[in-house]
Amino acid sequence: MSGSRVLVLNSGSSSVKYQLLDMRDGGRLAVGLVERIGESGSRLKHSPADGESRERNGSVPDHDAALKAMAAELDRDGLGLGSPELAAIGHRVVHGGLRFTEPTVVDDAVLAEIERLIPVAPLHNPANLTGIRTAQALRPDLPQVAVFDTAFHTTMPESAARYAIDVETADAHRVRRYGFHGTSHAYVSRETARLLGRAPEDVNVIVLHLGNGASASAVRGGRCVDTSMGLTPLEGLVMGTRSGDTDPAVIFHLMRVGGMSADEIDTLLNKRSGLIGLCGDNDMREIRRRVDAGDERAGLAFDIYIHRLKKYIGAYYAVLGRVDAVAFTAGVGENSAPVREAAVAGLEGLGLAVDGGLNAVRGDGARLISPADARVAVAVVPTDEEMEIAAQTYALVNDSGNQNLT
Structure with a gap:
């Protein structure tokens, strides 16, 4: 794989945040936000590394339109989604349950499992799924990688993760401590160690x-x-x-x-x-x-x-x-x-x-x-x-022996 760029997408219910990073030096080539998707007064803010920030107001009816608008802005800067330099798209997914302990290349089975977890993340996983599916439609040939907020916390021992309620009831309804903000906790704990030498x-x-x-x-x-x-x-x-x-x-x-x-x-x-x-x-x-x-x-x-x-x-x-x-x-x-x-x-x-x-x-x-x-x-x-998601995504798609971690 020759590409060195990773596009990171964070799809919310009415917004898409994005960053395009060059993994050779960790530089940000562009950052942006599409907000108020499906509402009146939709807005896109786009900031390329080498140029002035731009803002567009107008109708953005759905996530498909949002990502197409993002792609158009990247095209204006010569950073389009069709570039051979784009190695993968990394997606923030809030809930991965117990199954997803690592970043994972998305396939139909992964999508189905993320969907199955919607009852424990009803505000987040549906939007995350929409972002992945829309990105797949735009670049079906490109690896799409899910990086889960919960993954870093799956190393908790059962004594910390279990609630003291009836075990059969808890297991039947997947009730346990999963934790969130995992990409942040992973990044910060590692950077703290580096700060201490x-x-x-x-x-x-x-x-x-x-x-x-x-x-x-x-x-x-x-x-x-x-x-x-x-x-x-x-x-x-x-x-x-x-x-x-x-x-x-x-x-x-x-x-x-x-x-x-x-x-x-x-x-x-x-x-x-x-x-x-x-x-x-x-x-x-x-x-x-x-x-x-x-x-x-x-x-x-x-x-x-x-x-x-x-x-x-x-x-x-x-x-x-x-x-x-x-x-x-x-x-x-x-x-x-x-x-x-x-x-x-x-x-x-x-x-x-x-x-x-x-x-x-x-x-x-x-x-x-x-x-x-x-x-x-x-x-x-x-x-x-975003850097943590990009780094995990890039490491995964560069490891030819781990193209399917599901």
Whole structure:
């Protein structure tokens, strides 16, 4: 195979994010977003590496039209989908269940299994499938590779992955902890080891992926041994609009006493809870502005957010036994110095601390923010899920002995 480029697609229900990468040097040749697919006011934003960004507004009725519009923009830059330099298309797929533990070349059986998993990922897998099928129609000769959010977490032991409910019921309905944000946790844990000048298999890391969606993972020697998200992305940390950990009986209480339906409770916990439910904002920058201005409601929301975060740091410290680093990543983790400072405040007995000066410095690359003599490194490591997907895709299609991992 002579091509060195990989197109990465992240297909959502009403959007397609894309990046074209050259795997010889990791350079981004183009990035873009088609949003509001099937809605009024559809928009495409396209940014080539060597040229000015472009924006188009107009009707984009479906994913087929979205990918054709993307292809047209790439053609304008001489980067079209018909180029012999394009080696493969890598797709983010949210849920791979237990079957998909590695990136996988897509065939009919793979598509059928992704479809079978729709009941445990109803908001994500249908859109992911649509993106794959549309890309297949555009380039039927090209390898399409699925990279699963759940794959990195399939190394969890059963003691971490199982819920303490009746085993037969759990198995019949595939109820267990799967975890999400796996490509981010894989990338960040590996980059943290590199930052420390050590091999991933020699390093234990707690990764804190803090964006509007947020998750924590305990990574021992490059393998995930626990993670905060569960059957769905609702479990775990306090998030922008999701509640995170909640007593399951709250659902029954709201049904019996509040008269709420299952769908109404689903919407409450996923879209009207977390930070936005606590204080009306889910942007950490605005919440911190309000905290600094003395807003008590925002202050309580911030305190609840930090309290949950500290609980997971402590829990995963206990799970790992030895921690070499705590790595903050994603939008909040990379950009909010107050969150990082508050998350480790009072944990000096565990060897955790941040240097105020280093923590306040903004930067684009991976960096340490802990004092030089700290027993446990605290790091900021920008995530790069698209590069992780591209790297896994390129490695797979270049390995002629593993063209079918299904």
